Every structure is written in structure tokens, then in C-alpha cells.
Amino acid sequence: MSDFLIDDELLAAIDMGSNSFHLAIARVDHGEVKKVASMSEKVQLAAGLDEQKNLTEAAQQRGLACLARFVGRLSSVQPNRLRIVATNALRQAKNGHEFIQRAAEILPKPIEIIAGREEARLIYLGVSHTLANSGRRLVIDIGGGSTELIIGEEFEPIHTESQQMGCVAYSQMFFANGEINSKNFEKALVAARKELSGIANTYKAAGWDTVVGSSGTIKACRQLTINMGWSDAQENLTREGLEKLKDKLLKFKHVAEIDFQGLKEDRRAVLPAGLAILYAIFEVFQIDKLVYSDGALREGVMYDLLGRFQHEDxxxxxxxxxxxxxxxxxxxxxxxxxxxxxxxxxxxxxxxxxxxxxxxxxxxxxxxxxxxxxxxxxxxxxxxxxxxxxxxxxxxxxxxxxxxxxxxxxxxxxxxxxxxxxxxxxxxxxxxxxxxxxxxxxxxxxxxxxMLPAIELAVLDAQQWQLSVSGDAKQWPLLVADLHDEQVQLKHWDIDLTIQSEQFIS
Incomplete structure (x- = not known):
């Protein structure tokens, strides 16, 4: 643990994503980051990039107003325990420095514009601290402006890539007027497949044991398949469920018509684009099922701040x-x-x-x-x-x-x-x-x-167990009495326990 952090002290992260801004506040609890508060707002910074890749005034005002609300929740967090990161939208914005200067008048810490691969590394760190270690993972995070794909083991990423495709960016490119049809969806699919083609062979050669998804797009798609009874028994997102979701979505003519139960209003407009990207990923990497993780960039930022890089479960x-x-x-x-x-x-x-x-x-x-x-x-x-x-x-x-x-x-x-x-x-x-x-x-x-007496347990069959205790059982009167009590209790669950020693059989 870092020297300046002790148990019960707070730390925080702000993730300025291309679609949503997120604030997470956590306390350090026996070496764990324990989230105590969070906020999330749809800012859609990527939607505010004009044809010259400049952030419009309206987009900047949305972002600044959100950051001002976040700062109101940070009074208990010292500046050296806060980290603020920005992703693809500010990576792309030619006037990003202008927005950062204006935000500096609001924020207690400077904004860090992180590179795509650094974003991928931090996402993986957030996911790996949220899920149990289970071999090699492929982690997928579909953001508003980019999609991160990472292969890693334990807490170490092996391959990190950030692809220029996101649910907000693709909504503007392929579903700009909100119309939904198979032609627009296919165009988005082709573009996503092309974007993925450069890393597909390397990733498939590296291989993975499980596929994990984070981000709002994947969370929404998974929840919709659960609501419709199309997930598997563990509520994982499957290829079959995704196929059914795509078919159902294409029955609508406009995003305003989408009426899926449980779909948030602000997710509706970007669902076709997000689903197209996710569908392409399932196709290109031949994925059968995906596990969802709540851990993402902001959790990774906090663990990175805490300096937790130990290889442990x-x-x-x-x-x-x-x-x-x-x-x-x-x-x-x-x-x-x-x-x-x-x-x-x-x-x-x-x-x-x-x-x-x-x-x-x-x-x-x-x-x-x-x-x-x-x-x-x-x-x-x-x-x-x-x-x-x-x-x-x-x-x-x-x-x-x-x-x-x-x-x-x-x-x-x-x-x-x-x-x-x-x-x-x-x-x-x-x-x-x-x-x-x-x-x-x-x-x-x-x-x-x-030292306890040497003991050995044997299973004679599913209902017959035998516990052997070395030496004279008279040396362990309380232990023998306790074991007698256990014989009675195990019998209630249809297990016959025999206790053996040199001087005692029961």
C-alpha cells in the first residue's frame, strides 16, 4: 500500500469518458478499494466534436457543469488522493487544451489525457481486481469513442489495444438521423470488423480462457438478454442471445421506437451502434459467451493510485x-x-x-x-x-x-x-x-x-466415514467427547462416522 494511504482514508477517481463521466469515491479497507459513493452522467463529449475535431461550446459546457457537480462531492478527498483521467474524446479534440484550462478553474487536480493503451491497461486493472483470477482473460470495454480489448493473466495485461470505434462515434457515423435498418447496421458491422482485423490474428494466437465485458453498452445488452430470457443459466451474455437481440432491434425503424423493458432512456440512442460493435467483436473473435464485470476504468485508476500490483487472487x-x-x-x-x-x-x-x-x-x-x-x-x-x-x-x-x-x-x-x-x-x-x-x-x-494427535479421515462409501486418531484416546477425553457429539449430528445428514484409535472404536 502507498505510504500516504492508510485504512479508512478516502481516494477518488474521475473518468471523463467519451459518452459518460463517472466519479467514484472509495476508502482503503485492509488493502482493498471499497467504493462508498459514485456518480455518473451522460455528457456525450464525443458527440460534441465538429467536423474539424473541435469540441463545441455546448459540449464543453456540458462537461464543465458535470465536473462542477462532481467537485461538490469531493470535499472529504485530499487532492493527492484524487486522479482525473480523460479518454478518447479529449484525445481527438484539437482544442482539448482549451477545455482542460477551463476545467482547471473548477477541479482540485489537473486532468490527465491518457493514451489508448494506458486506458486499456487501467480498465484491465479495474476488471482484474473485481473478478476472481481464472486463467487468461480477454477483456472488452466499449466506450463512447473507442473500444479497448485486453488479454491478460492475474493482474498483468499481455496485449492492450484501443480501437477507434465507440457507441457515440458510430451513432453519428451510421445512425446519425436515428434511423435503424439492416443496411445501416451492416455498414457499422463492416467498419467494426475492419477495425478489428489488425489485431484479430495476434489475439486469437495468444488465446484466452474467459471473456469479460465492462462498460454501459455491454451492461445494457446483457441486461436486455436476461430480461428476455436469452442469457444462460449464469446470466452470461451469449452469442445466441446477442443474435436474438440484434434481430429484435432491427424490427424497429427509429431509435425513438425502441421500447425494450429495462433500457434507460439515455442508452436508447446509442444502442444500435453499441450492439453493432459488440456483435462484430463476437464474430471476429468467435466468442460464445461473455461474463460482465462492474470493474472498469475508474476502479483501475484507484487501484493504480493505491499501487496494488501484487500477483494474488x-x-x-x-x-x-x-x-x-x-x-x-x-x-x-x-x-x-x-x-x-x-x-x-x-x-x-x-x-x-x-x-x-x-x-x-x-x-x-x-x-x-x-x-x-x-x-x-x-x-x-x-x-x-x-x-x-x-x-x-x-x-x-x-x-x-x-x-x-x-x-x-x-x-x-x-x-x-x-x-x-x-x-x-x-x-x-x-x-x-x-x-x-x-x-x-x-x-x-x-x-x-x-500438537493434535495424528488424524486421518477415510471415506468407505458416501455414507460411511472413518476418522482415525493416533495413540490412546484416553489422552484426549474432551476431543473424544466432542467427536461423539459430531457422530450424532452427522447422522442427521445420513453420514455414519466411525472413530478409531488404538484403545477406542466407536
């Missing part, structure tokens, strides 16, 4: 932030983690677990006591609630639901209706992980660094 940073935020005992968490990983490794082959399952159990083991920050009574339920309803960077709603169930069932009574719910949410694997966490917590009830 955002989910693990989030876990450590939660552990610190709620004051959970890190030593006890580590004991339970170590035991959980040992038990997991014992039974992984028999139960068909994978590395994702191991990571899920490890993170739940770290977080199993965060509910103590609220109350000791039913703290497992409090912890489950926090994990279910908190905004945790890197975790999907599904992931948070899994964590919530693991923490909810790590202690106290197990009921048959709970079992049914766990199976519904995550099938047998989630149920087994719940039981592994329970056993790990039970084996560490002493909260002591004293």
Missing part, C-alpha cells in the same frame, strides 16, 4: 480483509485451515473434489468466526448472513452463497431440512465440505497450539 485479499475487519482470531483461523486442508486431502480422490473445492473450504475455514463480531450467540448464523449479503470483491453471488452455507453449518445442530437446502444449492460436494469444516472446527476446540 482478489478473493484471498478479500478473505484477509474480512478477517481483519471483523476481528476474527487469525491464529484459530489458521489452525482450522490447516486441519481442513489435511482432511480434504485425505478424502479428495474418493469424493471427487478439485482445487476449486479446496479453495472454497480454505476460505470458509478462515472466515468461520467472523460472526463473533456481532454476537457470540449463534455467531455461525451471523457469519453466514455477512457472507451472503456483503459486497465481497472477487466473489460471485453463487460463491458467496456457498461460503454462507459452509459457515452456517460449521457448528450446532444439523437438521434434515438444512441438508435439503445445501443439496439444492451445491449438491453433495457442498454438503461434504460442510462436514469437513465441522470436523476441522471440532478438532480445534481447544484453541491451542499444542
Amino acid at each position: 482478489v478473493r484471498d485479499r478479500s478473505v484477509q480483509a474480512l478477517l481483519g475487519r471483523y476481528g476474527a482470531d487469525p491464529r484459530q483461523a489458521r489452525r482450522v485451515v490447516d486441519t481442513a486442508q489435511k482432511l480434504f486431502d485425505d478424502v479428495a480422490p474418493q469424493l471427487g473434489f478439485n482445487t476449486d473445492d479446496r479453495d472454497l473450504l480454505r476460505r470458509a475455514a478462515y472466515l468461520h468466526e467472523i460472526g463473533l463480531a456481532i454476537s457470540h450467540s449463534s455467531y455461525h448464523r451471523h457469519g453466514a448472513y455477512l457472507l451472503q449479503h456483503s459486497d465481497i470483491p472477487g466473489f460471485s453471488q453463487i460463491d458467496q452463497n456457498y461460503l454462507s452455507h459452509l459457515v452456517a453449518h460449521h457448528r450446532r445442530k444439523l437438521r434434515q431440512d438444512d441438508k435439503a437446502e445445501v443439496l439444492k444449492v451445491g449438491a453433495s460436494k457442498l454438503l461434504w465440505l460442510c462436514l469437513l469444516l465441522r470436523l476441522s472446527v471440532t478438532l480445534n476446540h481447544s484453541r491451542s497450539d499444542e
Whole structure:
């Protein structure tokens, strides 16, 4: 973390995009950028570029008025913790310096006009800190004046490109009078394909595991396909859904006629152009599905300001932030983690677990006591609630639901209706992980660094588990009593647990 930033201090970013201006204010929370306020306004600076590439007075006034409103929200942010970046519209504007000088009378910090590839790098940084690391990504951000495409792994971009195509620019070029027809749409498609042709071979040769989209255009297209039932089960934007959206859009003759449920008024005019660009990207790069990310340029700017370039999984940073935020005992968490990983490794082959399952159990083991920050009574339920309803960077709603169930069932009574719910949410694997966490917590009830007896867990079949404890069980009377209690609870979920030692079999 940068020297001048400590926990609970604020930092902010203003992203002066070609279509919209965005303000984000965040606080530093255990090394994470936690957004606390945001504003967004459609300024359409790119629409204010005349034939000589000069910003009109009207466009400048729209931009200056928006910045003045943003400044009214920045009184708690010190200037050295603010960064203001401008993108394609001001890159293109011949009189951009005039606008910057006028804005300097309003803003506490100078505007930085960033190059296209720098914009792409920061977008990737924002996305990579918002989504979990999952191999190599192709990140797509369709702005008002340009479109950024980045291939990267973890927090490092490998290829960064900024293409001269955007939803505002293409609206002016191909849908200037608001008319929609297949001819105009095809012209926009051809132009976008041509723009992409210069990087297509390089990008396809590099390859990627997942495709991630950010920006208003992609957000709107994804939401429309969800509303119409054309997304997949994970609410991802698919090629088939995009095709259906295109066909439905082309039934309208003018942007004023578009009446898609959930489409914002200010997005309607630029939807045909944005959809054409996105459709061309899906075609050229042969994309089948795209995951949406809320992280974008302004988030990347804040992480860049914070100086976070470590190669680490955002989910693990989030876990450590939660552990610190709620004051959970890190030593006890580590004991339970170590035991959980040992038990997991014992039974992984028999139960068909994978590395994702191991990571899920490890993170739940770290977080199993965060509910103590609220109350000791039913703290497992409090912890489950926090994990279910908190905004945790890197975790999907599904992931948070899994964590919530693991923490909810790590202690106290197990009921048959709970079992049914766990199976519904995550099938047998989630149920087994719940039981592994329970056993790990039970084996560490002493909260002591004293060496536990050697233990080994075996799965004889899906309903028959055997826990072997080395040595004479009489040396561990409390542990044996706790394990007896667990035998009773696991039976409620139809698991027969046998406990073995040299002097004891139960």
C-alpha cells in the first residue's frame, strides 16, 4: 500500500469518458478499494466534436457543469488522493487544451489525457481486481469513442489495444438521423470488423480462457438478454442471445421506437451502434459467451493510485480483509485451515473434489468466526448472513452463497431440512465440505497450539466415514467427547462416522 494511504482514508477517481463521466469515491479497507459513493452522467463529449475535431461550446459546457457537480462531492478527498483521467474524446479534440484550462478553474487536480493503451491497461486493472483470477482473460470495454480489448493473466495485461470505434462515434457515423435498418447496421458491422482485423490474428494466437465485458453498452445488452430470457443459466451474455437481440432491434425503424423493458432512456440512442460493435467483436473473435464485470476504468485508476500490483487472487485479499475487519482470531483461523486442508486431502480422490473445492473450504475455514463480531450467540448464523449479503470483491453471488452455507453449518445442530437446502444449492460436494469444516472446527476446540494427535479421515462409501486418531484416546477425553457429539449430528445428514484409535472404536 502507498505510504500516504492508510485504512479508512478516502481516494477518488474521475473518468471523463467519451459518452459518460463517472466519479467514484472509495476508502482503503485492509488493502482493498471499497467504493462508498459514485456518480455518473451522460455528457456525450464525443458527440460534441465538429467536423474539424473541435469540441463545441455546448459540449464543453456540458462537461464543465458535470465536473462542477462532481467537485461538490469531493470535499472529504485530499487532492493527492484524487486522479482525473480523460479518454478518447479529449484525445481527438484539437482544442482539448482549451477545455482542460477551463476545467482547471473548477477541479482540485489537473486532468490527465491518457493514451489508448494506458486506458486499456487501467480498465484491465479495474476488471482484474473485481473478478476472481481464472486463467487468461480477454477483456472488452466499449466506450463512447473507442473500444479497448485486453488479454491478460492475474493482474498483468499481455496485449492492450484501443480501437477507434465507440457507441457515440458510430451513432453519428451510421445512425446519425436515428434511423435503424439492416443496411445501416451492416455498414457499422463492416467498419467494426475492419477495425478489428489488425489485431484479430495476434489475439486469437495468444488465446484466452474467459471473456469479460465492462462498460454501459455491454451492461445494457446483457441486461436486455436476461430480461428476455436469452442469457444462460449464469446470466452470461451469449452469442445466441446477442443474435436474438440484434434481430429484435432491427424490427424497429427509429431509435425513438425502441421500447425494450429495462433500457434507460439515455442508452436508447446509442444502442444500435453499441450492439453493432459488440456483435462484430463476437464474430471476429468467435466468442460464445461473455461474463460482465462492474470493474472498469475508474476502479483501475484507484487501484493504480493505491499501487496494488501484487500477483494474488482478489478473493484471498478479500478473505484477509474480512478477517481483519471483523476481528476474527487469525491464529484459530489458521489452525482450522490447516486441519481442513489435511482432511480434504485425505478424502479428495474418493469424493471427487478439485482445487476449486479446496479453495472454497480454505476460505470458509478462515472466515468461520467472523460472526463473533456481532454476537457470540449463534455467531455461525451471523457469519453466514455477512457472507451472503456483503459486497465481497472477487466473489460471485453463487460463491458467496456457498461460503454462507459452509459457515452456517460449521457448528450446532444439523437438521434434515438444512441438508435439503445445501443439496439444492451445491449438491453433495457442498454438503461434504460442510462436514469437513465441522470436523476441522471440532478438532480445534481447544484453541491451542499444542500438537493434535495424528488424524486421518477415510471415506468407505458416501455414507460411511472413518476418522482415525493416533495413540490412546484416553489422552484426549474432551476431543473424544466432542467427536461423539459430531457422530450424532452427522447422522442427521445420513453420514455414519466411525472413530478409531488404538484403545477406542466407536
